[in-house]
Amino acid sequence: MRKSLVAQSIAVMFGGLGLAAAHAAVVGPAGAPAVDGVNAATVLEVNTDGIGHINIVPYYSVQNGNDTYINIVNTDTRNAKAVKVRFRSASNSDDVFDITVLMSPGDVWAAAITRGENGLPKLVTNDKSCTLPNNVSGASFVTARLNQALTDAQKATEVSEGYVEILNMADIPPVTTVDASSLFESIKHVSGVPRNCNSAAVNALFNDSTAYGPAGTSGTAQNKGLEVPTTGLMTNWTIINVPKASSYTGAATAVEAREAAGGTAGYGNIVLFPQAATPVTVANARLFTSDPLLRGGVADNSVAASGTPALPTAATSAVAPAQYDFPDLSTPYLNADLANLPDGVATRNQAGALTAALAVTSVTNEYVTDVGLLAKTDWIFSMPTRRYNVARWYEGGSPAGTGQNLYTNLTLDDTNAATAVVSNYFTPGNVTTTAGQICVTGISVAAGSTSGTGNRTGATTADREERFVSASTEFVISPGVPAAPLTFCGEVSVLTFNAAGQASALGAAVAKKDLTIPYSEGWVRLATPGLSGVGLPIIGSAVSELVNSAVAAGTAGNFGQTFPHRATRP
Numbered sequence: 001m002r003k004s005l006v007a008q009s010i011a012v013m014f015g016g017l018g019l020a021a022a023h024a025a026v027v028g029p030a031g032a033p034a035v036d037g038v039n040a041a042t043v044l045e046v047n048t049d050g051i052g053h054i055n056i057v058p059y060y061s062v063q064n065g066n067d068t069y070i071n072i073v074n075t076d077t078r079n080a081k082a083v084k085v086r087f088r089s090a091s092n093s094d095d096v097f098d099i100t101v102l103m104s105p106g107d108v109w110a111a112a113i114t115r116g117e118n119g120l121p122k123l124v125t126n127d128k129s130c131t132l133p134n135n136v137s138g139a140s141f142v143t144a145r146l147n148q149a150l151t152d153a154q155k156a157t158e159v160s161e162g163y164v165e166i167l168n169m170a171d172i173p174p175v176t177t178v179d180a181s182s183l184f185e186s187i188k189h190v191s192g193v194p195r196n197c198n199s200a201a202v203n204a205l206f207n208d209s210t211a212y213g214p215a216g217t218s219g220t221a222q223n224k225g226l227e228v229p230t231t232g233l234m235t236n237w238t239i240i241n242v243p244k245a246s247s248y249t250g251a252a253t254a255v256e257a258r259e260a261a262g263g264t265a266g267y268g269n270i271v272l273f274p275q276a277a278t279p280v281t282v283a284n285a286r287l288f289t290s291d292p293l294l295r296g297g298v299a300d301n302s303v304a305a306s307g308t309p310a311l312p313t314a315a316t317s318a319v320a321p322a323q324y325d326f327p328d329l330s331t332p333y334l335n336a337d338l339a340n341l342p343d344g345v346a347t348r349n350q351a352g353a354l355t356a357a358l359a360v361t362s363v364t365n366e367y368v369t370d371v372g373l374l375a376k377t378d379w380i381f382s383m384p385t386r387r388y389n390v391a392r393w394y395e396g397g398s399p400a401g402t403g404q405n406l407y408t409n410l411t412l413d414d415t416n417a418a419t420a421v422v423s424n425y426f427t428p429g430n431v432t433t434t435a436g437q438i439c440v441t442g443i444s445v446a447a448g449s450t451s452g453t454g455n456r457t458g459a460t461t462a463d464r465e466e467r468f469v470s471a472s473t474e475f476v477i478s479p480g481v482p483a484a485p486l487t488f489c490g491e492v493s494v495l496t497f498n499a500a501g502q503a504s505a506l507g508a509a510v511a512k513k514d515l516t517i518p519y520s521e522g523w524v525r526l527a528t529p530g531l532s533g534v535g536l537p538i539i540g541s542a543v544s545e546l547v548n549s550a551v552a553a554g555t556a557g558n559f560g561q562t563f564p565h566r567a568t569r570p
Contacts, residue, residue, distance in 0.1 A: 025208055025211070027269060028212065033227060038266060040267060040335040041267060041268050041335065042334060043258050044258070044333070045261065045262070049254075051233065051254050052231055053230070053268055054168070055072070055166040056165060056166070056384045057164035057166070059237075059382060060161065062114055063508060063509050065244065068239050069110070069113075070237050071109070072108065073108050073235070073236075074103040074106060076105055076106075079173050080105055081103045081168050081170070082169045082205070083100065083233065084169050085100075085165075085166055086098035088162050088164075088491065090158070090162045090491055090492040091158055092490075092491060093491045094145040096141045096146075097121075097141045099133070100205075102129065104189050107189065112124045116140050120140040125137045128189070128192065130197035143156075161511075163384055163492050166235055166252065168229040169229060170272040171227040180196075181200065201225060205224065227270075229269075230265065231257070235251070235252035246505075248560045253539045269338065271332075274324075277323070282317045282321065286298065287346070288326045288327065288331050289330050289347050290330040290388040291330065292390070294321045295344070296312055297313050297316075298314045298344070318393045329354055331347065334349075351409075354385050358539060359538075360537075360538050361568050361569065362525055362527050362568045363566070366521075366522070366523045366563060368544050369498040371520065373546045374546070374549075376503075378506045378543050379543075380506075382540050384491070384537065389424070390407065406428075432487075434487070435489075437490045438491070443528055444529070486526070498515075498517060499514055501514075505560075535570045538567070542561075542562070542565065543561065543563075544561040544563075545558065545559070545560055
């Protein structure tokens with residue numbers, strides 16, 4: 001079982017606390033919770049205004065001199081929030097670092113990811129907000145979940161790029177009577193500093209909140225100062241390359257749990273799990289995640305590649321789950337799914353609902369590769385819910401990673417099974433592996449319709465003067481053939497323009513694909529229809545590096561641009 005640096009820190013800090021081995025919980029109120037004017041959420045939707053229950057940063061990097069800065073803001077000025085922050089690697093979404101942040105009302109938690117002396121990324125922060133464990137600054141990313149056949153140098157490269165999951169696990173409402181020993185007052189800032197990050201109320205979070213009930217009832221979530229999670233998180237990210245004097249910035253994709261489609265934000269289930277290395281049985285893990293490697297060899301997992309070794313039995317998982325593995329983005333967040341917890345369906349419903357919220361059928365953006373400006377453009381394609389549909393098991397694979405070892409959930413959306421509208425976004429039909437990375441096939445690069453029907457979903461490429469690339473012109477995936485379908489390898493794939501074999505804007509190394517176009521600047525629309533037109537869960541941006549060589553001596557002439565992808569949805 002993985003014993004991460006974070007888990008070791010917990011063991012040192014709370015060695016005498018006696019962590020209980022109770023089952024972790026997904027908790028919903030039996031009646032109306034104490035949240036004024038907010039109703040139970042029934043759907044998950046992207047909030048284009050950038051505030052939500054869930055934030056997803058599409059890319060972090062410490063490659064090529066990059067540092068990544070992340071600012072999480074609690075825009076809720078009434079409630080504090082218990083927030084899960086998890087970093088996943090770019091190849092196959094393996095967990096490489098996760099912590100809990102306790103944010104007071106109106107709080108900002110800021111941290112940087114930089115390369116440490118040991119070659120691994122490390123988190124650096126001077127932020128005063130309470131975290132679990134208490135001191136996370138300087139902690140290195142963890143490689144225990146990667147393919148152990150890799151060398152240390154290869155593992156360091158693998159964790160140097162990825163994406164970030166940020167999830168409000170529970171609200172921490174103000175207490176009616178000021179009590180300095182309460183959870184809310186412990187983590188609330190006083191003169192810029194939390195009152196007591198080591199209080200008994202904070203330490204109580206290392207035991208499970210297994211029930212919901214009136215304050216004062218033993219063992220309940222409310223008794224610990226927790227309430228159902230509401231919206232309010234926003235996150236900004238910045239990648240800064242000091243040697244090149246360039247930077248790229250963006251806003252995290254925000255997902256809200258809403259009362260109804262297009263409606264106002266609602267409340268979700270309390271999904272606060274102890275930030276501890278306490279083992280979780282596979283039977284219980286099945287209630288909390290749709291990750292095929294944590295659920296064991298149960299009937300709802302299917303082998304995606306012929307000849308792949310069988311998963312462990314239902315009593316054993318490919319990756320030994322622990323409390324710190326939860327929640328993830330597939331942990332049941334909607335109150336209606338509580339009834340489906342026992343059979344493990346709720347996790348697939350959650351993963352399916354979130355994937356549907358993120359799914360797009362085309363992605364459009366600009367590119368510039370003007371040699372006069374030494375211009376470089378990269379597109380970031382992140383698919384943050386793919387792990388909950390398909391995962392790669394390293395056990396039994398060759399060191400070179402040539403084995404498939406792919407496992408998929410048979411269906412992500414059981415709630416629609418009665419109407420035969422079951423959405424499955426990744427199957428053996430559109431997933432394979434290359435050099436140890438999961439790859440998704442079927443991204444169209446051939447020219448689409450540009451007249452008459454006004455098609456907005458077909459693939460199109462043009463320069464800035466309305467000159468379109470057609471299927472008969474030179475449009476090469478390098479290496480590849482004209483008009484060949486793209487295969488995106490890695491969970492975070494970076495597509496470079498006209499940079500075959502050369503350094504790109506981001507200096508990506510884990511999952512990079514080069515695209516050669518006969519124009520130096522213009523725009524591209526890629527078709528991402530997925531299976532039967534359901535789309536693919538893609539988020540990201542285009543980033544461009546430009547150099548003005550005519551600036552005065554001693555003045556930096558490097559500039560960075562960031563444009564979010566535009567998309568069409570099924």
